[in-house]
Amino acid sequence: MRRAVKLRVASSSAMHKVFLIVTCLLSVAKETHHIPVCCIPTRRVITCSMKQFVDTSEHLWTVKTTKPGNISCQYDQRRLISDNFIIYNTTFFHGRQRYSIRLRGDFDPREPKRMLVSTLGRATQYDLRVKNSSIGFRPHSRCNRHFRRAAGHGRCIYSSECQRLIILGN
Numbered sequence: 001m002r003r004a005v006k007l008r009v010a011s012s013s014a015m016h017k018v019f020l021i022v023t024c025l026l027s028v029a030k031e032t033h034h035i036p037v038c039c040i041p042t043r044r045v046i047t048c049s050m051k052q053f054v055d056t057s058e059h060l061w062t063v064k065t066t067k068p069g070n071i072s073c074q075y076d077q078r079r080l081i082s083d084n085f086i087i088y089n090t091t092f093f094h095g096r097q098r099y100s101i102r103l104r105g106d107f108d109p110r111e112p113k114r115m116l117v118s119t120l121g122r123a124t125q126y127d128l129r130v131k132n133s134s135i136g137f138r139p140h141s142r143c144n145r146h147f148r149r150a151a152g153h154g155r156c157i158y159s160s161e162c163q164r165l166i167i168l169g170n
Helices: 028-030 050-054 141-151 161-167
Strands: 004-010 016-022 058-064 072-081 085-094 096-107 115-119 124-130
Touching: 004 141, 050 072, 050 115, 058 141, 072 161, 096 124, 124 141
Parallel strands: none
Antiparallel strands: 004 016, 004 124, 016 115, 058 072, 058 124, 072 085, 085 096, 096 115
C-alpha cells in the first residue's frame, strides 16, 4: 500500500509546532481550505486520520524535506501510542553517524488530520513521508505537486542506501 505524509513546522511565540499532515489529493484540496488526509495506495484512495497513518510498526521515511543541513535517511518509528498522543523516535544520518531524537506528537481532537509536535526550531519545515512498505514506489505525482506548492523546493534525503544504513546502525 502506498502512503505518504507531509510534515509542516509552524512557528509560534513560545514553542514551535510541527504539523504532520498526510499528503492529499489536490482535487479535494481545491474545494476546501483544509488539507485532507489521504493514504494513497497504488490503485485507490483510502482516507485515514493522522493517528491511523502513524500507528504502524513500519518505519515512516522522510523522502523530501525543506529542513536545512546535510542529513539523510530520516525515518520515524513508533514507540508508544494512545488515543491522544504518540511517542516516537525520529532518526537520521549525518554522514555515517546516526542520531535519534525522541518526540511526542499530540493528536488534534478538532482536526484528525493533524498531529502537533513540539520543537525548539524556529523555521517552518515541510517533509514528504512514506511508509517503509511503499518506499520502493515513487511518491504519487499529486503528492509531489502538493509538496512543491506548499513548500517550494525541497531536497531528497532518501536513497536505496538508507535501508542498508539502518540495518548497520541498529
